[in-house]
Amino acid sequence: MRLNTKLIFDKKSGNSADVNLCLLSLLKEAGINASPLLLSTRDNGMHPGLPVLTAFNNVIVKAEVGEKTILLDATDKHHAVDLIAYKSLNHEGLEVDLDTETSKWISLERPKVSGKSYSYMLTMDEANKLTGKLYISSTDYEGLRRRDEYTSATNQADFIKSYKSDKPGLNLKNYEILNLDNPDEALTESMDIEVEDNIEEGGNLAFFTPLLYEKTKENPFKLEDRKFPVDFGYPTEETFRISIELPKNYVVDKLPKSEKFSLPEQSATFSIIFSQSENMVGLISKISIRKSVFTPEEYFDLKELFKNIVRKQAEQIVIKKS
Missing domain, CATH: 2.60.120.1130 (Jelly Rolls)
Incomplete structure (x- = not known):
């Protein structure tokens, strides 16, 4: 599955999902293994445990950098690397592999105090x-x-x-x-x-x-x-x-x-x-x-x-x- 963000760049505006899909595109262009992560925000409620698209209302990015897996959210300049928005800390997100067109659940809980x-x-x-x-x-x-x-x-x-x-x-x-x-x-x-x-x-x-x-x-x-x-x-x-x-x-x-x-x-x-x-x-x-x-x-x-x-x-x- 090809990721096409040209329309987003042409509009020069978009929602949080659009911003993070642009980030995903840039990471892939740089040769970094990255995937979109679909999630339901805390105020939207927990997902039902099944990959039902209507249960998700946000997209962030999961990237593999060396031996480390990090979660990225480009919507706020005050967010450090691997510090996604509090609203997104809702147990699990669905990672979608665009190359193999498969998905799996990823924990959103961060162990760092x-x-x-x-x-x-x-x-x-x-x-x-x-x-x-x-x-x-x-x-x-x-x-x-x-x-x-x-x-x-x-x-x-x-x-x-x-x-x-x-x-x-x-x-x-x-x-x-x-x-x-x-x-x-x-x-x-x-x-x-x-x-x-x-x-x-x-x-x-x-x-x-x-x-x-x-x-x-x-x-x-x-x-x-x-x-x-x-x-x-x-x-x-x-x-x-x-x-x-x-x-x-x-x-x-x-x-x-x-x-x-x-x-x-x-x-x-x-x-x-x-x-x-x-x-x-x-x-x-x-x-x-x-x-x-x-x-x-x-x-x-x-x-x-x-x-x-x-x-x-x-x-x-x-x-x-x-």
Whole structure:
């Protein structure tokens, strides 16, 4: 079967399938073994397991480069190689061999973990105001999501305004973003921050949650039972590192207990470590979802894991004036 994209090039316009068929044509011209991959997007529903053309609504490209198999989607410049659109992560696609006119099912699940990490380095003054630096690093799908948020804003000031909108007491300046146009690298952000009105006082005690803005506030899993799988789309890891230097006239009165929770076979884990050294307090929190799909039988354990995430991330450090 011959691939003819002349009409698409002549029109100089087309849908996502047209764009990727043009990419397929160029790869074949370059001598790269490539095939179209038919799929049903997430909002279109899962395919029925049979090669019924009406069940598919998108086309991407599968290519063999050396020993490696990669999936390509040319419709978004922010997509790195082998990082297809989130909407396309729908379990399986149908590879069509144009030379032999045969087809086979190909897994669309990507084993690579998409990460997001926050690092706060803060100092508390005697008025309980926090000042310092915040660094954010986002990779793969998390980086893609963040790039989309940034580029969809009117300008950087609009992006910062949106970022601050659900973070009461936060002021920031000297914002910098790196690798915005380089999706193969981690997207990194840095900023100077001030945080006010996030510490409660009672007598000579002060109470605060080290996870200032990013804690998981409620359990997303509320049903008692579930009949369908839980589909995260891709594996993720979210890490928070927070260090706070206390005023010299404060001592730690209560530090929450460090704990770790795991699902069978470490398919999902949560750990939180509280630490203290002289006038420094710290926290490291890590949530790892190591696979995309969890069965209904795994639902209860997953629900319990997130119950513990909500509980532990809300715990407060108590400090006392000495």
